[in-house]
Amino acid sequence: MVKKKLMMLVSLMLVLSVFLAACSKDKEKVEGVEKEKPDSEKIEEVENTEELSFPVDVSNKDAVLEDGELVYALVTDDPFKGTLSPVFYDDTHDATILSFFSESLLAGDGDYLITNDGAATYDISNENKTITIKIKDGVKWHDGEPVKASDLLYAYEIIGHPDYTASGYVFPTNNISGMTAYHEGKADTISGITVSDDDRTIAITFEAPSPSILSGVATDPVPRHYLGDVTKGEITIEEIEGSDKIRTKPIGFGPYKVKKVIPGEAVQYERFDDYWRGKPNLKSIVLKVVNSATILEALKKGEVDIAGFPTDQYLNAKDVDQFELLGKIGFTYTYIGFNLGEWDKKNKTSIMNPKSKSADKRIRQAMWHAMNNEVVGKEMYHGLRVPATTLIPPALGFHDAENKGRSFDPEKAKELLDEAGLIDVNNDGFREDADGNELIINFLSMSGGEVAEPLAKWYMQNWNDVGLKVQLLDGRLHEMQAFYDMIDTDRPDIDIFMGAWVAGTDPDPSDIYGRESFNNFSRYTSEKNDELLKAGTSEKAFDVEYRRDIYNQWQEMMVEEVSLAPTLYRHDLKAVNKRVTNYSIDPGSPNSDIWMWGVTK
Known part of the structure; x- marks a missing residue:
């Protein structure tokens, strides 16, 4: 699978992503916010929140009902985007939709390392620089055509194409031999990829060996015969991305086929009887968008069977009989980002702007120190979120628990x-910039969710309390797609923004924080960052302790530089109807595979 920002939801994944921290409409600017802390007496607190724990497997062990049906809720206040292709999708909602009908050739284990248990097997050779992948017998696309090695080659040909603008061109894909020349239009083929004569085996050679091959290699094929061939001029990248064949009629080789898509609202799946693992347990699945304000009632009524559950409704749900809550600290962390520059489209790199309002790292450090995240986690999220410390979340083994952020x-x-020279010159309670001019910080955040409005006001009040005048961009919150559009186009009047990342299964953070990654939304760059990110994926990094030390140094550097200020880690909760069986959120469990899911009545 393409290792993106959303790795969690595709394998839980994988997610991840990208789901952003939400805020609902706020008509007031910061001047209109009362300079008082929220009345905590009105917010029910949870004692001993550090002891909160949840099961990761459903309790129902009854026999699976033959030809059962299941309803899966995509909990969001906005329509899903519907870019249903593993090489083009760009957010967690589409990743979730994909997970039912599309999968990677190589499976992963509980530590998110590739295994031979998937639709293909692999071998590493050539001093750890070449991975050879062989597709097993009986692996078919939903239209009955065999999945070929050349279909995986086609995925790389799309991702590396000069006209490709989605976010899949990241490490280790861009480390494939010949990929740079192909990406720059200097070569018609990718020299480092070869396909066997029988079209069952593909060998991918990388410029340099890296442990990321074992956790971040992309093995999601794309059906060349179905979409048309970009390399032969049959179709363009832009035409594929807008095609019904990835919008409303996509195919994959996963356990369920897409029967119908209601754009932005729902997807109906039906069982794929020729699935390579065997016959899936469920006859059909319906995935539908359910508003966060109504999901609890829908679960109580049995209208949906599985749903990602909003943590802000936890107190109302923890004792409900109709469903059970599964949960674990996940890959997601929320953050405050800083607009430090822009994306150079021509050279495909981030460029920092020394005139950014937060160019002085002391301002970024101060804004992090000003945020009271413990109150947010305990009182707004009932102990289900905890203050974040570094940019590698605890779900990954390379999180530095000693670093307190x-x-x-x-x-x-x-x-x-x-120290940064931001002084209140005119005694109005707000600081001017280092030149003595009025300083207003424009804050971009997303609409949706019950906690969002008090969360946005809380952070603005925190910054207010240290003399920073922060106001919502355009005086309001923005819906999800508009939010992404503004971030993607580097709207210049954005000064800070609130979002969330779902980290990938590969601990390498370069696809979010690398100089040449479009996902580096803050546009932060430095030679030290380049050096550490490169070292973390080098051949020496096959030594786990060496790699751990590198990533500890990187986390320490980012706490100093604050390209993003992480705010909260979270429990990821799933609400599951008690009729559901063979369901787990533990990535090491066979019941985390969708084809195993079932219902008992």
């Missing part, structure tokens, strides 16, 4: 702002 310390924040 930047704690809530408003006095330290004030000191840093003073």
